[in-house]
Amino acid sequence: MTKEEAREEIARLSQELNYHNRLYYQEHRTEISDFDFDTLLKKLQELEAAFPEFVDExxxxxxxxxxxxxxxxxxxxxxxxxxxxxxxxxxxxxxxxQRVSKALEGAPYEYFCEMKFDGVALSLTYENGRLSRAVTRGDGTKGDDVTNNARTIHSIPLRLGKDGDYPSAFEVRGEVFLPRKMFDKINAEKEDIGEPLLANPRNTASGTLKQQDSAAVAKRRLDCYVYSLLGVESLIQTHEEAVHLLEKWGFNVSPTYGKCATIDDVLKYIAEWETKRLDLPLDTDGVVIKVNAITQQRLLGFTAKSPRWAIAYKYKTQSAITELLDITYQVGRTGAVTPVAELEPVLLAGTTVKRASLHNANEIARLDLRVGDMVFVEKGGEIIPKVTGVDTAQRKPGSQAVVYLDKCPECGTPLVRTEGEAVHYCPNTDGCPPQIQGRIEHFIQRNAMNIESMGPETIAGLLSHSLIKDPADIYFLTFEQLNGLEFSSYSEKKGDTVTRSLREKSARNIIDAIEKSKEQPFENVLFGMGIRYVGRTVAEKLATHFGGIEEISKASYEQLLEAPEIGERIAQSVIDFFGSGKNVDFINKLSAAGLKLKTEGGAFVAASDKLAGQTFVISGVFKGFERDDLKSIIKQNGGKVVSSVSAKLNFLVAGDNMGPAKLEKANELGVKIISEDDFLKMIN
Structure with a gap:
């Protein structure tokens, strides 16, 4: 391919990919499959690596x-x-x-209403139809340049259409947010690997936007709604026209806006969206009301802090006050102990709330809780009830501050609290009933072994009859053991414990599901083992990199760090897991049961031995490759990737923005420093 052909093909692929991105993220429809999209993207990446002079920012x-x-x-x-x-x-x-009417001296005016999103304000500057800069709100006068991170947000156009009638330079204001579904997915993953949960989508979006590595930002799948257009005064007469221009140019505008002729119409809009907003993909906390005409906005002007032509109506937080009857404690599969407020039932946002989250010991101390207090309960993110405060005026005389328990409520084992963590843990992993049950429930879930027909009640019954002690025991159950098995469980409907039994059909379904689960791939088995910090994605990376359980179990700390996305904490957790004799016995039982403990294709296949015996450290950002791609190429050609510079190191592959400490140490030790192009020459 000639340079001119490459330039034209890169331009064509970029245009096609931008088109499909816009369809998916702004019009919510697709014309090609994910596989076809990924194929186009990979082709563009390969061309850009081969012809870096044609890479567009x-x-x-x-x-x-x-x-x-x-x-x-x-x-x-x-x-x-x-x-x-x-x-x-x-x-x-x-x-x-009335202030608006008086200032406009009786001239007719109208309002434009938009939902007030609970996200992170962002200013986007476009020059000649291209995104040139993205800046956070900061203090309102200055903000942080987060352009590299903003480019990973698919709903922010990187380049506008060629035939657009936009000016050479303009600014767009928007709100970056984390969709609720993505927030729930991240928290589900954190719960699976025993990490503390994220507090709310807004804080998560804010923290993500300030990540140093834009690849980490891309994984969070942030979104953005835009709502304001600046620097285009000659093109518009109203804010409504600005919004329609944004839509025309391909920006992501929430379709929740409305034009209102009078303040009464504004109040109707506010009432209409008070409940409808709960169905939106993100959290909202109110409505922004703006005078629509731009000339009238100029006439009304600004105070020192805010415009006189706009105001935000905030919805009252959905809250209630009720009595704190007790504090109970739940133990999860990782041993994490979570305090729960037991409340006098109260109606909140259309549902009766009996329990609410208290998070941890720090939160209980911060609230200075006492049993018998009248507490304020809100719906965090409109979904999860939480205690937010205490009405101390109603506090009963002689009440005592809550003392956090020091022993596991289930097994009586003294709790431990790791320095720097807010959560207490029960260390009795092998004898604490809810931990055992939690590990089995984790093992049978859809993303792991996907054993259908076996729910929490059945697992509890099997444990109570001592038919199983760990997840591997499931594979040695027989139909005869299950058929007619009786166990007790609590019935919400009856408000009491009831006795249940497995009928013949149910027993047969469970046995069939257990047998079918043996077909699950190795990464599912690895995830189901419940290694702390090893979620679904990390399990896939480990399985692909090492190929089997034996290779993972024998891997050293340094070798684990060579695998994509494996950091020090995960590597140590894996070492600790396989260092336990009980876990080795558990894996042997899974093997005896016939589960897949190797990937179908095994680990990666070496492409050559050109780099045999050579060690590499990779540092910085590269034009044609992600760092994980470079690591894979090195290993496929017989080389080894290590994490630190030492006298034994052969090469430091240096990209842009590499850490100065590694560069200085490499020079000091005489380690050969090579560029991305130098490296490519070595393997080509």
Whole structure:
């Protein structure tokens, strides 16, 4: 392929990928399969690696991230990002309307209403139709340049259509958010690997946007709604026209806006969306009301902090007050102990709430809780009830502060608390009933062994009859043991414990499901083992990299760190797991049961021995490859990747923005430093 042909093909592929990105993320439809999209993307990546002079700063390949930013540059906003005045009151809205009417001296005016999203404000600058800069709100005057991270957000256009009638430079304001589904998925993964859960989507979005590695940002799948257009005064007369221009140019605008002729219409919009907003993919906390005409906005002007032509109506937090009857403690499969508030039943957001989260001992101390207190309960993220405060005016005389328990509520083992962590743990992993049950429930779930027909009640019954002690025992159950098995369980409907029994058909279904689960691939088995910090994605990486359980169990700490996405904490957890004799026995039982403990194709197949006996450290950001890709290439050609520079190291592969400490040490020790191009020459 000639250079000119490569340039044209890169441009064609970029245009096609941008088109499909827009369809998927902004119009919510597709014309090609995920496989076909990934094929196009891979082809573009290969061409850009071969012809780096044609790589565009807004290429679709940048959506996956890879840039590392140590320090975010502080940038002054061209147009200050001011705050809005807030109100919770209908009367204050009417007062706002009267001020607008008076300032406009009786001239007719109308309002434009938009949902107020609970995310992170972002300013996007476009030059000649290309995203040139993305800056956080900061203090309103200056913010942080997070352009590399913003480029990974698929709903933010990197390049506008060629035939657009947009000016040479303009600015777009928007709100970056983490969709609730993605937030729930991340927390489910964290729960699986025994990590503390994230607090809420807004804080998670904010923290993600400031990650140093844009590849980590890309994995969070942030989204963005835009709502404001600046620097285009000659093209528009109203805010409504600005919103329609944003839609026309391919920006992601929430379809929840509305034009209102009077303040009464505004109040109707607010009432309509008070419940409808709960069905949106993100959290909202109110409505923004703006005077629609741009000339009238200019006439109304600004105060020192906010525009006089706009105001935010905040929905009252869905909350209630009720009595704290008791605090109970739940033990998870990893041994984490979670305190739960037992409440006098209270109606909240259409449901009766009896229990609420207290998170950990720190939160109980912060609230200064006492049993018998009247507590405020809110729905965090509109979904999970949580205790947010205490009405101390109603506190009963003589009440005592809650003392956090020091022994496991299930097995009586003294609890432990690792330095730097907020959560208490029960260390009795082999004898604590809820931990045992939790590990078995984790093992049979759909993402692991997918054993259908076996729910928590059945597992509890099997444990109570001593038919199983760990997940591997499931594979040695017989139909005769299950058929007619009786066990007790609590019935919410009857409010009491009832006796149940497995009928013949149910017993047969369970045995069949157990047998079928033996077909699950190795990565599912590995995930089901419940190694701390090894979630579904990490299990897949380990399985692909090592090929089998024997190779993983024998891997050294350094060898584990060579695997994609395996950090020090995960590597140590894997070492600890396989260092336990009980876990070795558990794996032997799984092997005897016939489960797959190797990947279908085995580990990666070596392409050559060109790098045999050579060791490499990879540092920095590369034009044609992700660092994990470079690691795989080195290993496929017989080389070894290590994490630190030493006198025994053969090569330091240096990319852009590499750490100065590694470079300095390599020079000091006389280690050969090579570029990405040098490396490619070695293997080609």
């Amino acid at each position: 807004n290429s679709p390949t940048l959506r996956v991230g890879g840039t590392v930013t140590k320090d975010f540059e502080s940038v002054e906003h061209k147009y200050p990002m001011l705050s809005l005045g807030n109100t919770y009151s209908e009367q204050e809205l009417r007062d706002f309307d």
